[in-house]
Amino acid sequence: MASTTALTGKKHIWDGGAEPYGASYGKLMMWFFLLSDAFTFSALLLAYAALRFSAPSWPVPDDVFASIPFVHGNHYPLVFVGIMTFILIASSVTMVLAVEAGHRGAKNEVVKWMIWTIVGGIAFLGCQAWEWTHLHHDGAWWGSNPFLNADGTPGMVNFTNLFFTITGFHGFHVFSGVLINVIVLFMTMNGVFDRRGTYETIEKVGLYWHFVDLVWVFVFTFFYLI
Amino acid sequence: MSQNHEHHHDHHQESFISKYIFSMDHKMIAKQYLITGMIMAVVAALISLLFRLQLGWPDQTFPWLESLLGDWGKGGRLDPNFYLALVTMHGTLMVFFVLTAGLSGTFSNLLIPFQIGARDMASPFMNMLSYWLFFLSSVIMLVSLFVESGPAAAGWTIYPPLSALPQAVPGSGLGMTLWLVSMTLFIASSLMGSLNYITTILNMRTVGMKMTRLPLTIWAFLTTSILGVLSFPVLLAAAVLLIFDRSFGTSFYLSDIFIAGEALNRQGGSPILFQHLFWFLGHPEVYIVLMPALGITSEVVATNARKPIFGYRAMIGSLLGISFLSFIVWGHHMFVTGMNPFLGNVFMILTLVIAVPSAVKTFNYLATLWKGNLKFTPAMLFAIGLVSLFISGGLTGIWLGNAALDINLHDTYFVVAHFHLVMGSASMFGMLAGVYHWYPKMFGKMMNAKLGYLHFWLTFAAVYLVFFPMHFMGLDGVPRRYYNFTGFEYMSEWMDLNRFISVSAILGSAAQLIFIWNFFYSIRKGKDAPVNPWNSNTLEWTTPVERIHGNWPGEIPHVHRWPYDYSRPGAPEDFIPQTVKDDELPEELRSPKVKPVPERADAPAETVVDKVLFSRFLNLFGLKKA
Numbered sequence: 129m130a131s132t133t134a135l136t137g138k139k140h141i142w143d144g145g146a147e148p149y150g151a152s153y154g155k156l157m158m159w160f161f162l163l164s165d166a167f168t169f170s171a172l173l174l175a176y177a178a179l180r181f182s183a184p185s186w187p188v189p190d191d192v193f194a195s196i197p198f199v200h201g202n203h204y205p206l207v208f209v210g211i212m213t214f215i216l217i218a219s220s221v222t223m224v225l226a227v228e229a230g231h232r233g234a235k236n237e238v239v240k241w242m243i244w245t246i247v248g249g250i251a252f253l254g255c256q257a258w259e260w261t262h263l264h265h266d267g268a269w270w271g272s273n274p275f276l277n278a279d280g281t282p283g284m285v286n287f288t289n290l291f292f293t294i295t296g297f298h299g300f301h302v303f304s305g306v307l308i309n310v311i312v313l314f315m316t317m318n319g320v321f322d323r324r325g326t327y328e329t330i331e332k333v334g335l336y337w338h339f340v341d342l343v344w345v346f347v348f349t350f351f352y353l354i
Numbered sequence: 355m356s357q358n359h360e361h362h363h364d365h366h367q368e369s370f371i372s373k374y375i376f377s378m379d380h381k382m383i384a385k386q387y388l389i390t391g392m393i394m395a396v397v398a399a400l401i402s403l404l405f406r407l408q409l410g411w412p413d414q415t416f417p418w419l420e421s422l423l424g425d426w427g428k429g430g431r432l433d434p435n436f437y438l439a440l441v442t443m444h445g446t447l448m449v450f451f452v453l454t455a456g457l458s459g460t461f462s463n464l465l466i467p468f469q470i471g472a473r474d475m476a477s478p479f480m481n482m483l484s485y486w487l488f489f490l491s492s493v494i495m496l497v498s499l500f501v502e503s504g505p506a507a508a509g510w511t512i513y514p515p516l517s518a519l520p521q522a523v524p525g526s527g528l529g530m531t532l533w534l535v536s537m538t539l540f541i542a543s544s545l546m547g548s549l550n551y552i553t554t555i556l557n558m559r560t561v562g563m564k565m566t567r568l569p570l571t572i573w574a575f576l577t578t579s580i581l582g583v584l585s586f587p588v589l590l591a592a593a594v595l596l597i598f599d600r601s602f603g604t605s606f607y608l609s610d611i612f613i614a615g616e617a618l619n620r621q622g623g624s625p626i627l628f629q630h631l632f633w634f635l636g637h638p639e640v641y642i643v644l645m646p647a648l649g650i651t652s653e654v655v656a657t658n659a660r661k662p663i664f665g666y667r668a669m670i671g672s673l674l675g676i677s678f679l680s681f682i683v684w685g686h687h688m689f690v691t692g693m694n695p696f697l698g699n700v701f702m703i704l705t706l707v708i709a710v711p712s713a714v715k716t717f718n719y720l721a722t723l724w725k726g727n728l729k730f731t732p733a734m735l736f737a738i739g740l741v742s743l744f745i746s747g748g749l750t751g752i753w754l755g756n757a758a759l760d761i762n763l764h765d766t767y768f769v770v771a772h773f774h775l776v777m778g779s780a781s782m783f784g785m786l787a788g789v790y791h792w793y794p795k796m797f798g799k800m801m802n803a804k805l806g807y808l809h810f811w812l813t814f815a816a817v818y819l820v821f822f823p824m825h826f827m828g829l830d831g832v833p834r835r836y837y838n839f840t841g842f843e844y845m846s847e848w849m850d851l852n853r854f855i856s857v858s859a860i861l862g863s864a865a866q867l868i869f870i871w872n873f874f875y876s877i878r879k880g881k882d883a884p885v886n887p888w889n890s891n892t893l894e895w896t897t898p899v900e901r902i903h904g905n906w907p908g909e910i911p912h913v914h915r916w917p918y919d920y921s922r923p924g925a926p927e928d929f930i931p932q933t934v935k936d937d938e939l940p941e942e943l944r945s946p947k948v949k950p951v952p953e954r955a956d957a958p959a960e961t962v963v964d965k966v967l968f969s970r971f972l973n974l975f976g977l978k979k980a
Binding site for chain 2: 144297
């Protein structure tokens with residue numbers, strides 16, 4: 129068995145002197161980092177689940193997240209957060225296009241799509257800032273919850289505690305992502321990747337950006353939908 | 355990758371700062387980790403002596419304590435709150451700073467590039483960053499010893515509500531905040547280190563270094579790093595929530611708390627949630643501490659028994675098995691939290707299953723030693739000492755893993771005895787074995803062997819004298835973390851033993867001075883080390899004693915065999931280094947991996963026996979006719 133493979137003389141990626149996954153160490157590091165970060169978010173979301181399901185009652189998200197800017201007195205559940213989610217996912221699409229342009233070495237296209245990705249990220253953060261401000265005006269913050277539970281009892285404070293902590297932690301990730309994207313944008317414009325002969329950095333940053341989007345899908349589901 | 359392989363060519367003159375302080379060389383970073391770890395170990399040991407003094411002589415006053423500790427030692431007696439803080443700091447420093455960063459950081463950095471045949475780590479810069487974050491985290495943790503309200507005092511497991519409410523104990527004030535800041539930096543450092551170790555092992559192995567030709571040290575570092583990458587983030591999440599509970603008025607871990615008769619306005623949280631999150635890190639952490647020591651032992655035992663390690667693949671399998679199982683047994687730390695007995699049963703069974711891979715390792719060590727041509731170097735003695743401690747501490751793990759017994763033994767000295775033997779002392783022995791064994795590689799000098807023997811026997815005796823009697827105290831129900839036992843009539847019979855333990859601890863700690871002296875004296879005055887002092891097979895002993903940048907002066911050697919070809923009959927010497935080519939050897943000594951499988955007719959008898967046994971085994975389940 130082992131002998132036949134050795135005798136055929138085929139190149140074996142696991143035999144040393146090669147990159148077994150066909151990925152550079154940097155890309156591999158990014159994957160393992162994302163795995164690690166996934167555990168952080170999982171732990172936070174599981175803590176959310178544990179606290180929510182041990183609570184006697186919980187506020188209804190459709191009643192809490194029902195506002196959109198400049199529109200008063202109406203009940204529009206999911207509309208604003210839908211826009212936020214769309215923006216973030218759209219920024220993932222532009223990131224894919226940047227990575228694709230990077231594969232072709234098309235510097236100007238990379239710059240264009242990176243700028244759009246950064247714009248998307250900033251727009252998302254802006255929306256989040258507006259939503260936080262709005263909730264804060266209603267009296268919601270760490271340690272205080274003005275929204276009633278579904279059964280009409282005073283709202284569980286951990287509802288807002290968890291909302292601000294976990295969306296804040298995610299927002300911090302988006303913020304770091306935007307910063308990294310800006311750095312990479314400047315590196316692209318200065319021709320760093322042309323000199324290196326590879327746009328792999330765009331790919332690594334892209335992995336992070338997609339991960340942050342993916343996490344948002346879970347945060348969105350658990351806080352706004354159910 | 356090519357970049358990393360090229361950079362050894364520029365042998366530029368290095369300044370003091372780039373050579374010794376902000377070094378990116380894995381060998382220097384390893385030494386930085388080792389020295390920092392040793393300093394933390396000395397601090398942690400001195401702390402343990404302070405509280406052993408209290409436990410051994412609870413009625414006596416030591417006036418010098420007041421001059422040393424000020425108000426914490428008023429009237430020459432240790433303050434009860436400060437006692438708790440000392441216990442907390444001893445655990446924190448030893449578990450995280452000495453046995454996680456000091457052990458793993460030192461030997462992963464030193465050995466991974468050396469033993470897989472790489473010029474350096476995948477990312478030397480991140481490696482440097484990892485050390486300096488660790489250094490910063492160490493400094494902050496030490497600074498917390500000097501704040502007015504004292505360091506953290508909620509135990510190394512920092513259970514809320516004690517850790518969450520600054521008004522609960524003095525140590526939960528600024529001390530706890532510094533603890534959390536320090537640990538956050540520590541987690542970042544550990545993450546950077548682990549990512550580097552994993553990717554280096556996967557991507558940078560030299561030609562011919564298959565995964566099944568890696569020394570077991572490297573396998574241990576790989577599994578350790580994977581555990582670190584997957585478990586520390588959960589502690590980070592737990593710490594984030596704790597920080598919010600402490601500083602932003604949330605109640606993730608708090609509910610129904612009364613302080614001085616006043617109900618706190620914190621509802622809906624659960625302190626048990628913290629325990630789940632903490633032990634999801636905490637249990638893998640035990641193996642993060644232990645597995646590098648086991649890997650070092652595999653290497654030291656095989657080299658000094660002059661025998662191939664017994665069951666190489668079983669050793670890898672048991673490392674993987676332990677790693678996997680360590681993630682699904684955390685509940686055995688929480689049997690007394692009122693968990694559903696069914697859940698307790700599940701955790702109990704999973705816990706007891708860990709005994710299987712652990713026993714595989716133990717028996718493989720014993721089988722490797724069996725009829726070996728033993729060379730009792732100091733490293734070998736410490737490695738054998740580890741096997742001894744692993745057995746005596748591991749057996750009580752079977753008791754404690756049993757939910758019904760654990761309800762009696764939980765939080766008694768039995769637990770203290772168990773984990774100090776199997777995790778604390780065993781890992782420390784692995785670390786010491788590693789230092790004695792790879793000292794020539796680190797400093798180009800030999801340590802004094804006679805002092806090494808003295809150090810070993812004193813330490814070995816002290817460890818058993820300190821921790822073994824604690825089993826009996828625990829069985830009698832003496833609880834851990836108590837400031838003194840004079841108020842409890844039934845514990846008075848343990849007073850003499852307590853004093854005996856304290857004396858042993860003092861003597862055992864004093865014995866470490868021999869090691870420290872030997873360590874620093876030998877750096878300057880030790881005998882010059884030969885290239886391969888232990889006649890070892892692994893790649894690090896093919897590098898020059900001078901420890902050049904880039905490790906090998908010319909090409910990186912290629913690897914042609916596994917690392918455990920010791921005492922092969924017919925070989926000119928009792929070891930065949932991994933770099934020896936097969937065509938330089940007679941037919942029967944060639945690496946078995948390239949030998950063609952014999953035809954069925956001339957297959958050796960044992961293969962046939964294996965086949966019969968295997969088909970009988972399958973037949974048991976009706977899978978195949980015998």
